[in-house]
Amino acid sequence: MRLPTHRHRAGACLLDPAQACQPNETYFHFLSKAGLQIYGNEKAVGRAIAKSGLPRESILVTSKVGRTKHGYDRARASCLQSLKGLGLEYIDLMLVHWPGAKTGWPLRRGELSPADWTPAMREETWRALEDLRAEGKLRNIGVSNYARHHLEQLLRSCRIKPMVNQVELHPLHAQTDLVEFCRSAGVLVQAFASLGGGDGAGYSPLLTHPVVKSLAASLAKAPAQILLKWAVMKGLHVIPKSRSAARMKENLEIGDFILTEVQMSLLDALDMGRRLT
Numbered sequence: 390m391r392l393p394t395h396r397h398r399a400g401a402c403l404l405d406p407a408q409a410c411q412p413n414e415t416y417f418h419f420l421s422k423a424g425l426q427i428y429g430n431e432k433a434v435g436r437a438i439a440k441s442g443l444p445r446e447s448i449l450v451t452s453k454v455g456r457t458k459h460g461y462d463r464a465r466a467s468c469l470q471s472l473k474g475l476g477l478e479y480i481d482l483m484l485v486h487w488p489g490a491k492t493g494w495p496l497r498r499g500e501l502s503p504a505d506w507t508p509a510m511r512e513e514t515w516r517a518l519e520d521l522r523a524e525g526k527l528r529n530i531g532v533s534n535y536a537r538h539h540l541e542q543l544l545r546s547c548r549i550k551p552m553v554n555q556v557e558l559h560p561l562h563a564q565t566d567l568v569e570f571c572r573s574a575g576v577l578v579q580a581f582a583s584l585g586g587g588d589g590a591g592y593s594p595l596l597t598h599p600v601v602k603s604l605a606a607s608l609a610k611a612p613a614q615i616l617l618k619w620a621v622m623k624g625l626h627v628i629p630k631s632r633s634a635a636r637m638k639e640n641l642e643i644g645d646f647i648l649t650e651v652q653m654s655l656l657d658a659l660d661m662g663r664r665l666t
């Protein structure tokens with residue numbers, strides 16, 4: 390399990406691990422995720438890592454190549470910029486954020502970024518990541534928001550298989566076919582929005598779902614713990630996000646119970662292909 394800093398900006402959150410928790414606490418060692426150019430937090434994450442004094446190998450840093458950066462040269466430059474921003478020699482996991490180019494606001498209708506985008510460009514983007522991995526600058530490489538057909542395209546042309554596919558996945562959107570495909574292809578599925586996504590405004594259709602709440606009450610656990618346990622028992626990698634050290638701790642404390650087959654199937658039955666993000 391990772392504790393991400395996604396959308397956490399310098400000064401607005403627990404980016405400084407020294408503020409978040411004590412260095413000898415387990416969750417401290419996993420407080421690292423997504424120093425991401427588009428969220429503008431790479432420098433702050435880099436500073437926090439340096440300040441922590443922790444051995445580099447005890448921290449896992451993930452970043453992403455944004456969808457405006459598709460293409461060999463752009464993707465390579467984006468990764469090198471991430472390394473520079475973080476002040477690190479290598480990044481543990483670099484993901485291609487989206488299979489497609491950027492559309493929509495602030496672009497005009499019909500406009501794409503990059504403007505020269507073609508679906509074949511995905512292969513060039515990937516080649517840039519493969520080369521940087523060979524150079525030792527990226528330890529692991531993967532993708533995000535890739536559907537089965539995107540993965541099939543990549544698997545046909547790649548030298549190195551994507552190690553991870555990070556996708557929205559929770560009981561309301563279980564993506565069973567994609568999970569099965571990834572499993573058979575040897576790609577680890579990393580679930581985001583396990584708790585419903587968003588910025589903790591207090592309402593999440595998952596955390597407040599009657600089935601989740603009733604399981605939580607019957608097991609004397611928090612709704613978030615039920616959702617994370619469901620995902621972990623399905624063999625998924627989870628990356629719940631919180632600005633609260635107490636909730637980070639709660640999210641890590643799911644090792645002392647299991648969900649029965651019946652309890653798992655109650656959650657499985659909620660799947661309606663509903664995206665929340």
Ligand SMILES: NC(=O)c1ccc[n+]([C@@H]2O[C@H](COP(=O)([O-])OP(=O)(O)OC[C@H]3O[C@@H](n4cnc5c(N)ncnc54)[C@H](OP(=O)(O)O)[C@@H]3O)[C@@H](O)[C@H]2O)c1
Pocket residue numbers: 393394395396422423486533534555556580581582583584585586587588589590596611613614628629630631632633636637639640666
């Ligand atoms: N690849 C993509 O396109 C993509 C898209 C979105 C997210 N992500 C990744 O997914 C990671 C997780 O973020 P997410 O957006 O998916 O959100 P999430 O983990 O589903 O969490 C949503 C909100 O739940 C609240 N929360 C956390 N623990 C809780 C608990 N124990 N009880 C009650 N509320 C709790 C948090 O608010 P508080 O801060 O107030 O605790 C958090 O803002 C991100 O860091 C990012 O790396 C990836």
